[in-house]
Amino acid sequence: MRPAVLLAPVLAVSLGLIGPGRAAAEAVAFGDAEAGAEVFLWCSGCHEIGPDAQDSVGPHLNGLFGRRAGAHEGYDYSESLARMGADGLVWDLETLDAYIEVPQSLVSGTRMSFPGIEDQQERNDLLAFLRRYSDSPANIPEAPPTALHVEVALPEEVLALVGDPEYGEYLASECLTCHQKDGSAQGIPSITKWPERNFVVAMHAYRQQLRPHPVMQMVAARLSDEEIAALAAYFKTLD
Amino acid sequence: MxxxxxxxxxxxxxxxxxxxxxxxxxxxxxxxxxxxxxxxxxxxxxxxxxxxxxxxxxxxxxxxxxxxxxxxxxxxxxxxxxxxxxxxxxxxxxxxxxxxxxxxxxxxxxxxxxxxxxxxxxxxxxxxxxxxxxxxFVEGSVPGWDITAQNAMPHAYKGGSQTQLLKAQIEAMPEGGVFAMVAPPNPYRCPPGPYERISMVAHHLKTNNPTAKILVVDPKEKFSKQGLFEEGWQAHYAGMVTRIGPDFGGENVEVRPDAMEVVIDGEVNKVDVCNVIPAxxxxxxxxxxxxxxxxxxxxxxxxxxxxxxxxxxxxxxxxxxxxxxxxxxxxxxxxxxxxxxxxxxxxxxxxxxARYSNTCWSLIAPEDGVKVGASYEPTPEKIASVSSFISQTGEDAALRKTTYEESLGWYAGITADMFG
CATH class of the missing domain: 3.50.50.60 (FAD/NAD(P)-binding domain)
Structure with a gap:
């Protein structure tokens, strides 16, 4: 299993070296938009981009950077994506990179049935291509809303932790004040029957404040790596 | 202690x-x-x-x-x-x-x-x-009120028939009437509760009896989610809610259930409904x-x-x-x-x-929900707060709607957790 890198180290390092006003130069160094146009062929079955782009299976992707997730008017988003947007998820380099890598790990119930792009360079190239079609690419990536503050990555050993389901059951009692054990979801998403890996990545994303939501960030903040693994192990046992 | x-x-x-x-x-x-x-x-x-x-x-x-x-x-x-x-x-x-x-x-x-x-x-x-x-309830905490007055002036601060009684009284208010609340001193059940109640009564009156007024008599200087509630009252119910805090006599209150009067710092107010939430x-x-x-x-x-x-x-x-x-x-x-x-x-x-947590959602107006919460851990002396969050003033309508929908999900979740 490869590490679930929420934000590629190469990206964080390169951004750390540049200062304001060097976006254009950095844009070239960050990813190759021409190569990204090739990568975009995977997306083009569902998404249009460029002049005259319309919503089709998925929303059009013009002006994507800096846009609140699930907020493009006229497109009928999944409840999950709309909720993440309302909670404050904004598309920037960091969040798009995480979404494109494993869509379900960032937005659990997304309808985007795309397995993700494993290769960091391909993602960089695609992001470089996509940002050509945003209104003010000059402020990307080092200024808000696309500024990067921390490097977030999950090492293999964290993903490999085997959780203690009995401890997980006790910890899960905190979750079950809001989330329902039978998996029904009304205003609050279901957290049962998740693949363990996705559950672990999602909880780490809350702990690192990459996923928005004040309650979940608070809950995740005091969970250790072992406790997150224990919760994932317990919730996997619910069928 | x-x-x-x-x-x-x-x-x-x-x-x-x-x-x-x-x-x-x-x-x-x-x-x-x-x-x-x-x-x-x-x-x-x-x-x-x-x-x-x-x-x-x-x-x-x-x-x-x-x-x-x-x-x-x-x-x-x-x-x-x-x-x-x-x-x-x-x-x-x-x-x-x-x-x-x-x-x-x-x-x-x-x-x-x-x-x-x-x-x-x-x-x-x-x-x-x-x-x-x-x-x-602490006896004598609101002069003039005891449990025998709960039909004339309901507390509605335990679930059940008292809640129904208060609702019936609000619905029967004359046009342009006055709803009064005597708010409780700390500590009490559900810190934002009295102020969410004010919001809900205001919503009902705005819809059904728009010239009616709300008078809150409060012994406390400050209250939970105050900035959020006051912003919401201004936005949704401008001119309807008057709160009298301790600086203006809010801690010197007496009620007269037979006459439906609330005496604030010696001044007699005739009211139509009076919700007394005692200490x-x-x-x-x-x-x-x-x-x-x-x-x-x-x-x-x-x-x-x-x-x-x-x-x-x-x-x-x-x-x-x-x-x-x-x-x-x-x-x-x-x-x-x-x-x-x-x-x-x-x-x-x-x-x-031991791990503890709390979140309290409140509804200010239709689809205008806010929340406050914290996590807690035991110390030798007490259960101590370790981190907290609160909704912000000026949040957009989409976030407030999500927060409200989340509160509905929480109600379904906690009642399933209590009763199976």
């Missing part, structure tokens, strides 16, 4: 409880008796029964057959919930979890004999007693058991065990535990920590570290 030699200091509780020290001697399964079937008691009984696989004999004593939650009763006042949607039965706790549910009042506790007497005359014995009785104390059974210090029952922060009797656990509003607000969410959170500790003490099962 005045502690005597009988005070049990619970700081070493978790370690001690890991060993089955309290196992019942020679009379079958250990007996846990839970008094009160709300967010603390129902949750605790359910977790004890569910997780002990029949190793514990769990009895729940609760007077009402259908439990109407106090939380979300404000939404009923505002017309956002049907009354029936607040009602829950104990059927599943009995049939699916094997809990012995007794509908009666607990009137006395003999802690030496380890028995509880019920109003119906029977006596129940226990190895561990859980008290989760909620609140009662509060632990449910009466706590004092009857001799487990209170002042108005509340002190507990060990890591287990919710009484500071005065290690065989008794006290949950929710009735307990004095530290930083957690008195809320259904808090009681539910405390119940799970206590259930884990009790099960460990009686059956030797694993005991995990």
């Amino acid at each position: 005045a502690l005597n030699r009988r005070v049990f200091m619970g700081t070493a509780g978790a370690a001690m409880l890991a060993a089955p020290m309290l196992r019942a001697a020679g009379h079958g399964k250990p007996k846990v008796l839970v008094i009160g079937g709300g967010a603390g008691g129902a949750t605790c009984a359910r977790y004890l029964a569910k997780d002990s696989d029949g190793a514990l004999d769990v009895t729940l004593v609760e007077p009402t057959r259908t439990y109407y939650t106090c939380f979300f009763s404000n939404l009923y006042l505002g017309g956002f919930r049907e009354y029936e949607s607040l009602g829950h039965s104990y059927g599943k706790l009995a049939s699916e979890y094997g809990i012995n549910v007794i509908h009666d009042w607990a009137t006395g506790v003999d802690r030496d004999a380890k028995t509880v007497t019920l109003a119906g005359g029977s006596t129940l014995s226990y190895d561990v007693l859980v008290l989760s009785p909620g609140i009662d 509060q104390k632990a449910g009466l059974i706590c004092a009857a058991a001799g487990l209170t210090d002042g108005n509340w029952a002190p507990v060990a922060p890591d287990t919710m065990q009484s500071r005065m009797d290690e065989n008794v656990y006290i949950l929710g509003d009735a307990s004095a535990q530290g930083d957690m607000p008195k809320s259904g969410f808090s009681a539910n959170s405390q119940a799970k920590v206590a259930a884990n500790a009790i099960r460990g003490a009686l059956t030797g099962s694993r005991v995990f570290p």
Whole structure:
């Protein structure tokens, strides 16, 4: 299993070296938009981009950077994506990179049935291509809303932790004040029957404040790596 | 806090409880008796029964057959919930979890004999007693009001018929009438509750009786989510709500239920509805058991065990535990920590570290929801807040709508967690 890198180290390092006003130069160094146009062929079955782009299976992707997730008017988003947007998820380099890598790990119930792009360079190239079609690419990536503050990555050993389901059951009692054990979801998403890996990545994303939501960030903040693994192990046992 | 030699200091509780020290001697399964079937008691009984696989004999004593939650009763006042949607039965706790549910009042506790007497005359014995009785009112806290005045001036601060009465009175208000609230002093159940109620009454009046006014008489300088509520009242109900704080006589109030008058700092106000929320104390059974210090029952922060009797656990509003607000969410959170500790003490099962949390959602206007919350951990002195968050003023409508929808999800979640 490869590490679930929420934000590629190469990206964080390169951004750390540049200062304001060097976006254009950095844009070239960050990813190759021409190569990204090739990568975009995977997306083009569902998404249009460029002049005259319309919503089709998925929303059009013009002006994507800096846009609140699930907020493009006229497109009928999944409840999950709309909720993440309302909670404050904004598309920037960091969040798009995480979404494109494993869509379900960032937005659990997304309808985007795309397995993700494993290769960091391909993602960089695609992001470089996509940002050509945003209104003010000059402020990307080092200024808000696309500024990067921390490097977030999950090492293999964290993903490999085997959780203690009995401890997980006790910890899960905190979750079950809001989330329902039978998996029904009304205003609050279901957290049962998740693949363990996705559950672990999602909880780490809350702990690192990459996923928005004040309650979940608070809950995740005091969970250790072992406790997150224990919760994932317990919730996997619910069928 | 005045502690005597009988005070049990619970700081070493978790370690001690890991060993089955309290196992019942020679009379079958250990007996846990839970008094009160709300967010603390129902949750605790359910977790004890569910997780002990029949190793514990769990009895729940609760007077009402259908439990109407106090939380979300404000939404009923505002017309956002049907009354029936607040009602829950104990059927599943009995049939699916094997809990012995007794509908009666607990009137006395003999802690030496380890028995509880019920109003119906029977006596129940226990190895561990859980008290989760909620609140009662401090006599004389609002001059002119006592419990016999609750029909003329309802408190509506326990779920059930009082909530219905208050709603009927609000609906019968004359055009341009005055709704008054006497708000409680700290500490009290559900800190944002009175102010969410003001919001819900304002919504009802704006829709049905727009020239009516709301008068809040408040002994407190500040209140929970104040900035959010005041912003919302200005935006949705401009000119309708007047709050009189302590600087303007809000702590010098007297009510006259027969005349429907509220006297504020000597000035007589004629009102049409008066919601009196008095000062509060632990449910009466706590004092009857001799487990209170002042108005509340002190507990060990890591287990919710009484500071005065290690065989008794006290949950929710009735307990004095530290930083957690008195809320259904808090009681539910405390119940799970206590259930884990009790099960460990009686059956030797694993005991995990205490973790507590709370979130309180409030509705200000249709789809305008806000929330406040915190996480807590035990210290030797108290349950202490470790981190917190609160909704911000100026949030957009989409976020407020999501927050409201989340509160509906929470209601479904916590009631499933309480009643199965």
